[in-house]
Amino acid sequence: MENRTYTADAEPGERVTVAGWVHELRDLGGIAFLILRDKTGKIQVKFAKDEMDDDLVEAGTSVSRESVVTVVGTVEEEPRAPTGVEVVPESVEVVAPADPELPLDPSGKVDAELPTRLDNRTLDLRRDEAKAIFEIRAEILRAVREYFREVGATEINTPKIVATGTEGGTELFPITYFGEEAFMNQSPQLFKQLMVGSGLERVFEIGPIFRAEEHNTPRHLNEATSIDFESAFIDHREAMDVCEGAVRAAYEAVDENCREQLELLGLADEFEAPEGAFPRLSYGEAIERVNATGELDEQLVWGDDLSTEAEKALGRDVGGHYFVTDWPSEIKPFYIKDHDDDEALSTGFDLMHPRMELVSGGQREHRYDELVAGFEQQGLDPDAFEYYTKMFRYGMPPHAGFGLGAERLLMTVLGLENIREAVLFPRDRQRLSP
């Protein structure tokens, strides 16, 4: 609609065509109001019943809520109107009528349960709060990409249909690929590593990952968006620097560019970008601190993974983002390199938000013989991964990187209760549609 005026741009004195949804109808007897909503906001349309053509009044007052209408009229100042202006209509056209029975109420006056919202995302995202979440999501992805480009990384796209998974056949969705068995990729790990050995050296990818995990929790998805970074000639410490920079870039972009959305989410006052460097706790320090909180029924001992309860206790104790480094090698995947001076210690790291793990990363094993031995120790057939291991014979530089879950990042940035609020159409064990 080339002659359309967004409601936010409607200036007093102008003759405008506004288009959007019927947000609300109020009939006060001699006068009636239609509140029209578009992506920029809302505007009041006034029907003075005695002064206007009956057909026009009928059109503007009998339309059902959430119908799509086009209104031509003149914008006038009206201090009592919610936005200080109102439209005095000449014509109202119902472009797409809505059933009077709505599965959820986009005005937000009636609360809806999450499953109902997810079944009706179109209506759900007519609510200011839900829309704000996804505007912020888009801004975070923009900011993170910009940050990666600033540190010299090239955006890549790696295949989602693969012959083998990153860590073997478990937790993979099988697909039939022209009669062959294939899988949906659970991580771009192997492919981004192949690219750091190329002339690109430093790469990033933001794309879907697929995990056939049976988990059904508020922080697991079976299809998620992974923010991946990998670079040649850096170690795990430098990878942590980039990781911290990416998370910080996300917060700062939201702080600077999404004030309106934060307002709608009721976060305008409390929102702040994290200050200061993220503490880096070794695994050993981490379990000591967890034990010192006294919050766990059973003390952690060396070699234990950090349980959800342990992570929560530590998160409360630290009070902000923190890294856990220098894990026992046996807890971390075989493609993560051990420290040169202590093979029992891995260079793997996790970035933790007090609520949950956000990132997993580390320096990678770049030595061919050690890599192949790792596959064997893991019980995987190195031959199945030959497309990957082979390239390590032709000059694979030392490299490090990480994977950051986009939905978990958004969830922690905004304090969302359930990860399903951070993705438009979540996929979990029960949900394959819409």
Add this chain to the structure above:
Amino acid sequence: MENRTYTADAEPGERVTVAGWVHELRDLGGIAFLILRDKTGKIQVKFAKDEMDDDLVEAGTSVSRESVVTVVGTVEEEPRAPTGVEVVPESVEVVAPADPELPLDPSGKVDAELPTRLDNRTLDLRRDEAKAIFEIRAEILRAVREYFREVGATEINTPKIVATGTEGGTELFPITYFGEEAFMNQSPQLFKQLMVGSGLERVFEIGPIFRAEEHNTPRHLNEATSIDFESAFIDHREAMDVCEGAVRAAYEAVDENCREQLELLGLADEFEAPEGAFPRLSYGEAIERVNATGELDEQLVWGDDLSTEAEKALGRDVGGHYFVTDWPSEIKPFYIKDHDDDEALSTGFDLMHPRMELVSGGQREHRYDELVAGFEQQGLDPDAFEYYTKMFRYGMPPHAGFGLGAERLLMTVLGLENIREAVLFPRDRQRLSP
């Protein structure tokens, strides 16, 4: 490596640590050169055999090509060196040795066939030309996203695991999803439409699509990257405006920001962004022009689709990008709206490059009854798509959009012969790995 200097930044007089691959070794008797390559370029390292420690000379001259090395030394001016400077080394460390037998030659002196290149993408992307293609690809994606944001679109991510395909069960890869039948999505079409009915109104997505087509040609892939745009309250003409803007933004970004890469590809002189508006030919005009070329054995008649030969003849005749509009309704998918004043004519459009189709788009059917009837006429069960059609009962605005193939765009921008050159790890009937 915090103290690493990129070869492009090495200034005479500096003591530097450079790291990269052994691009070339030249032994001239008393003097030998190692050409070290990193992501920014190359630098000559000089070994004066009589003046230097034997071990140092041995380390620098016995290393195999494509090994990864770190060299510490002093940068000196040397007019005879390819870049006007050279490094006089103090130490050479072989960080990752390469097998002497390489499956392809990254120096580009020995040509490799495409399958060999694709099997060894790590080595292939050490070649300047291959690397340049993917740097340009990243820049195109950046520019297109920026353009979409400029026209007010919000980035979205829609699911790749779906219960039903966009146009039914053909050409879909089946997956097993926790015991249920599901598919990998062939297009975000239905999901982006659901989002234009939300408060976002205008959205874009750049993500993978999956098509189980049996085609095995230089311009088909079974996994590709789709650049999708969809907006409420616009018609097919306005969608064509945005489509043209996106393609133009891609060319202009390459023109402005990728001169070095164009140079490496031998395109620096001939490359130019398209000038002037893309002509918009109706289908009727298009078949007349094709017939007038006299290049087809058989004249086209109304209702014929444009064959590859017809597209090529028309492309030569027009000489640049062009749209084909107003197709016979029966050739276009049912979810594309027909003209209100002529139901036999579709609002669907294609954007053509002289070499191939790039885009398919149109105004969509937003009326519930007509949409459901369309499913039935197509032989599809509307109930299977209820998650989608249901939302059309609650105020779905008129809307239009398009899908643009990222690989085809890159292929036509750079004149690549085979679409597999435009994707890092292509998937086709024969290729599932790497």
